[in-house]
Amino acid sequence: MSSAIGANIRRAREQRGWSQARLAREVCRAAQVQGDPVGRQEVSRWETGKRTPREWLPFIAAAFGVPVESLKTPEEPAGPPLPPLADFLPDDDPLAPLSAREGRRIGIGQVDDLQKRVHGLRLADDVLAGGDLIRPALRELRSAVKLYREGTHTDEVGRQLLRQIGELAQIAGWIASDAGQHEEAERIYRLGISAARQAEDHTLAGNLAGSLAYQMSNTGREAEGLTLAQAAFRDSEAEAPPKARALYLDRVAWAHTKAGGTENGQLAMRALGEAGQALSQDSEGTESPAYLYWVDAGELRVMESRVYTELHRPLRAVPLLREVLSEYDATHTREMALYLSWLAVALADANEPEEAAAVAERVIVMSADVASERIADRVRVILRRLQDYLDVPEVAALLADRESA
Template sequence: MTPETFPQMLKGRRNDRGWSQQRLADALCQDSGRATVTRQEVYRWEAGRRVPKFWLPHIANVLGVTREALERAITESCVPQPPTLAELLPGERPVAELSATHRRRVGQSTAERLSARVHALRLADDVLAGHDLVGPAFRELDSAVTLLRESTQTEEVGTALRVAVGELAQIAGWIASDAGRHDQAERTYRLGLSAAREAGDATLAGQLAGSLAYQWSNTHRESDGVELAEAALTEAGDEAPPRARALFWDRVAWAHTKTGNARSAMRALGEAAEALSRHGGEDEPTWLYWVDAGELQVMEARSFTELRRPLRAVPLLNDVLSRYDATHAREMALYLSWLAVAYADANEPEQAANVARRMLDMSTDLGSDRTAERAQVVRMSLEPFRDVPEVREILSAA
């Protein structure tokens, strides 16, 4: 008799209980205490596209089968290939499809001016929040797409224009996401991905897909975020500049963190540090200017905080904040929010309250949905300590 594969065993035990895929997903969420399994994820397991690791003991619990039996079934299964970026993000509208009858010819200087405007928008995003920039960002993007579709150019200039549109779509999508416009951000990332692919820029394609993966990880699509972050890293390839690889590994780490997979998150953080260590004078896109050891340290600290390891997170965050540029108010407020939560998890409510006060004061009227959401998380982390005077003062004011 042929041994059962894992997809066969999972589907068979689920059907034995008369459960739908959604019912199994709900049972796994309840057993684990993590609301991160979706019906779509169960479908992927049963289709042999993914193999669960973190979820194996919970699958064993809810289906009444031993973990050893599940692991034996996995060894009988074909090793699934990770989905490609094209499979995960099908149907982007190619920029090349945008056409017009009357065209004007543009040259390299036009592409260079557009690239400079994109970088200026990035620098503005360092000090301004999403609600302040979303209007100007999308006016710039609309103008760039119009320029591309209503002009003629040499192949070299056309490639440069597509790269600029892709880079502009990435920063505009990031700004839209910061403003809480997640659907608009996703559409924009997909448009940029199309432009990057037409330009043959795999590193930029990885940046756009990784940005969307990061959004998914933060908007209750954690499993999808893992798949897309890993696919973005694969599409960028080993030829991507070291700082780009470090950034993409950082996003993989965060995606695994959001699913509670500590081992995979720590491995990805190690890969990010290794990639960054190889940086040294190579040609690279200008959008990598902000990726450095400090940013990797922030991601490491955030991961430790999310995974409830405050003793690892607190010193890292304090070190970063001691030398961070105070003009970057949004990022500083976000980092303070992680520090406040880490202090609360470490059972240091007075310290948590002091940091929370700084964070809440700094984030007032910032115009960022991300800081608003983090402020709510900070308040929730303080609730168990309401009897502490410093905490009560902050919660009462809120």
């Protein structure tokens, strides 16, 4: 029964595009309790069947707005994980060409124009959040798919157009995920995987699949995230340049970390080491796709520090985060706030609550006008972590300010 309840809770949560942290918050609100007695980890235990939410079940149902019995009724069991990337293609693929196309002729010029718009959207994402960019991103993606399906073009132009649709889907999916629209992001990523595979661009397909795996790992689908991250690396490894392999291994490391357990922690550290080795093979003579411009040694240090934080190894995490933050572009507000949020948690783990509270306050101030669900969730993570230090004046003052805000 507990596995059926867990599957139903997860299904209802994902249908609403909620994170596990969001569900925990809604349950506490429905129960009219304070202090966050239910957190993301507890929701994860419910969904995996490790714990049955007996007394919480009526409040879970209330949060979803459904009858309690609907959460108890078993549904057909889900099939086993499907590791090949082909299994992640969308149903009723909207990229299937029309049987008789009579639209305008599409040439390489239109492909070049689309490429510039995709790159412009990617650069905009460096300084703006998902909530600000989701509408233009979806508009661009719809227009690009329509251009491909309704226009006529040579096979080569078609491949180039599919490649740009794949790149556009990657950044649009990332934007949708940042805006908290996880179901929409998943549909976009699957569309992009289809486009990249039809264009026979396995490196791009791996990037899209890795992006989807990253979202899964961060939204309570850790087992699926790990399966897909490994598939993304495996299916594209032979053709991927060193910078791409480093990125895919970074995502494998994160997926192992989120999956939890000693063995996964060890595998995460191994993947981080392999990512560093892959990046060291990159050189000026190695051609990497333009969309990987941001992958460098600094980004690998960020992931390494996050893994250390998640594994509760603050003595390794804090120095790395300080180093990265000292070099980071302050105009990239969202990423700066995210990295600072990891530093705040690592400082709390290091028993430095005063400094953790100071960093947390900085995150809160920076994120006030940033429309990013990622940052909002990280703020909640920090505040829950600081609950262990309520007797510290700086922490008590910060939490009191948040309650009165």
